[in-house]
Amino acid sequence: MSELTERSKCVFQAKLAEQAERYDGTTTITFRFMCACALFTRARVYIFVLNWNHQIGSFCSIIFSFKRASFGCVYTCKETNTIAFSILTILLTQCRDDRGFEETVEERNLLSVGYKNFVGSRRASWRILSALEDKEKTKGRDENAAKITDYRSKVEEELEKICAEIIDTLKESLIPRMEKSESADAAETSVFYHKMSGDYYRYLSEFRASPGREEAGEKACESYEKASEIASGKNGLHPTHPTRLGLALNYSVFHYEISNDPTKACALARTAFDEAITDLDTLDDESYKDSTLIMQLLRDNLTLWTSELADEEGE
Structure with a gap:
C-alpha cells in the first residue's frame, strides 16, 4: 500500500473518532495512534502493532523502523483505565530529528482536537x-471529603501526564520544526502551536497548588x-484570522481566570474584537x-x- 493511501486511511480513522466523539479507553489509543500514523507516514515511520488486547491487560508492542537509521526498537506498554499510554508521544519523540516533512492543517487540527x-x-x-469536595467539607463530612480528595488527586495525576506529554511534544518537536520552516503558512502554524502550549500550561495552573x-x-x-508577537508581526495574521482571534480569546480567559486581572482581560478582548470589526x-x-463565532465569544465575555x-x- 502506498504511503499516500496509508496516510489517508489513518486520517480517515482519526476523523471517525473525532466525529464519534470517542477519545477515551481503547478509542483514545486508536485515535491518537491514527493521528500519529497520519503525521509520520511521510517521515518513513512504520508501525507494527504486534499484540493488542484492551480487555485482558492491554499490552501492546510496537516496532519502529526509520528511513534514516538502520535499527528498530521495541517498546512495550501497559494501558490502564485511567490514562492511555501515548503512542503519539513516542512517535513524535522518535521523529524529532526528521525535518523532511510538515504536517497538514487537517492533521494538525486532528492532533489538537484529540488532545482537547x-x-x-x-x-x-x-x-x-x-465542588463536591467543598460541599462535603462545609457539611462537616470529613470522611466523604477525604474520599473525594483522593479521587480528585487521581484526576490531577492524569491531567499532569496528558498536559506534560503534549507540552513536551510542542516544545521539543513541533515548535522548533515550524520555526525553521519557510512554508507560506509557517506563521499561522507557529501561532497555533504557541497558543496550544499556552492553553495546556493554563490547564495545569487551574488545579496545581503553589x-x-x-x-x-x-x-x-x-x-x-x-x-501574540508572531500573530501581530510583519508577516503575521489578519485581525480576523480565526487562529489570531482564538489566541486573543484564550489569552483573555487566562488573564481573567488565572491571573485574576479582569481589567487586562477586558482590554485584550476588546482590542481583538474592535480590530476584527475594522478589518472585516x-x-x-x-x-x-x-x-x-470567536468574535461572538469575545463579545459575550466582554459583556x-x-x-x-x-x-x-x-459596591
Whole structure:
C-alpha cells in the first residue's frame, strides 16, 4: 500500500473518532495512534502493532523502523483505565530529528482536537469533584471529603501526564520544526502551536497548588505572548484570522481566570474584537464562520466581565 493511501486511511480513522466523539479507553489509543500514523507516514515511520488486547491487560508492542537509521526498537506498554499510554508521544519523540516533512492543517487540527477532548473530560471531572469536595467539607463530612480528595488527586495525576506529554511534544518537536520552516503558512502554524502550549500550561495552573500554579501560569503567559508577537508581526495574521482571534480569546480567559486581572482581560478582548470589526473586509468565506463565532465569544465575555467589574465598583 502506498504511503499516500496509508496516510489517508489513518486520517480517515482519526476523523471517525473525532466525529464519534470517542477519545477515551481503547478509542483514545486508536485515535491518537491514527493521528500519529497520519503525521509520520511521510517521515518513513512504520508501525507494527504486534499484540493488542484492551480487555485482558492491554499490552501492546510496537516496532519502529526509520528511513534514516538502520535499527528498530521495541517498546512495550501497559494501558490502564485511567490514562492511555501515548503512542503519539513516542512517535513524535522518535521523529524529532526528521525535518523532511510538515504536517497538514487537517492533521494538525486532528492532533489538537484529540488532545482537547482527551483533557477536556478530565477538566470537567476535576471541577465537579472540587465542588463536591467543598460541599462535603462545609457539611462537616470529613470522611466523604477525604474520599473525594483522593479521587480528585487521581484526576490531577492524569491531567499532569496528558498536559506534560503534549507540552513536551510542542516544545521539543513541533515548535522548533515550524520555526525553521519557510512554508507560506509557517506563521499561522507557529501561532497555533504557541497558543496550544499556552492553553495546556493554563490547564495545569487551574488545579496545581503553589508554587506549581504560579510556575505554570508564567509559562502560559510566555507562550501566549510569543504567539501574540508572531500573530501581530510583519508577516503575521489578519485581525480576523480565526487562529489570531482564538489566541486573543484564550489569552483573555487566562488573564481573567488565572491571573485574576479582569481589567487586562477586558482590554485584550476588546482590542481583538474592535480590530476584527475594522478589518472585516479581509475575511474570506472559508474563515467567516469560525471567525464570527470567536468574535461572538469575545463579545459575550466582554459583556459578562464588564458587568462584573461594574458591580464591584458599585459596591
